[in-house]
Amino acid sequence: xxxxxxxxxxxxxxxxxxxxxxxxxxxxxxxxxxxxxxxxxxxxxxxxxxxxxxxxxxxxxxxxxxxxxxxxxxxxxxxxxxxxxxxxxxxxxxxxxxxxxxxxxxxxxxxxxxxxxxxxxxxxxxxxxxxxxxxxxxxxxx
Numbered sequence: 001x002x003x004x005x006x007x008x009x010x011x012x013x014x015x016x017x018x019x020x021x022x023x024x025x026x027x028x029x030x031x032x033x034x035x036x037x038x039x040x041x042x043x044x045x046x047x048x049x050x051x052x053x054x055x056x057x058x059x060x061x062x063x064x065x066x067x068x069x070x071x072x073x074x075x076x077x078x079x080x081x082x083x084x085x086x087x088x089x090x091x092x093x094x095x096x097x098x099x100x101x102x103x104x105x106x107x108x109x110x111x112x113x114x115x116x117x118x119x120x121x122x123x124x125x126x127x128x129x130x131x132x133x134x135x136x137x138x139x140x141x142x
Contacts, residue, residue, distance in 0.1 A: 018069070018070035019073065020130055023062065023126065031058070047061075056125075066123075074132040082105040086102050087100075097121055116136070117132055
């Protein structure tokens with residue numbers, strides 16, 4: 001009688017961890033003061049489309065903004081660098097939040113060796129918090 005065996009999954013290593021908060025009232029105030037200029041400087045068109053299709057768009061924008069801030073921290077960058085529009089937060093068909101990087105954010109992830117991300121978001125209607133764990137498949141740079 002033979003035994004079945006399988007290889008364990010490739011191990012992952014933490015490349016960075018980020019946590020951030022966003023306040024829905026502050027987003028609403030920024031939208032009131034700066035309007036479309038503010039929205040397009042922070043959010044992608046896909047994010048705006050998703051958030052404004054919800055019953056409480058500002059609450060959803062706060063969740064997305066918190067996730068962007070947590071991503072910037074997980075990548076080891078200072079706030080505002082890379083541009084927040086190079087980080088896109090989407091909900092997949094299962095209802096799970098997903099993180100996509102382009103441009104400077106993708107380059108920073110490449111430099112850090114980050115090839116995977118775990119994202120969690122929670123909110124109480126007024127504030128949203130997000131945690132991002134960036135992972136890498138190997139001990140890149142060590």
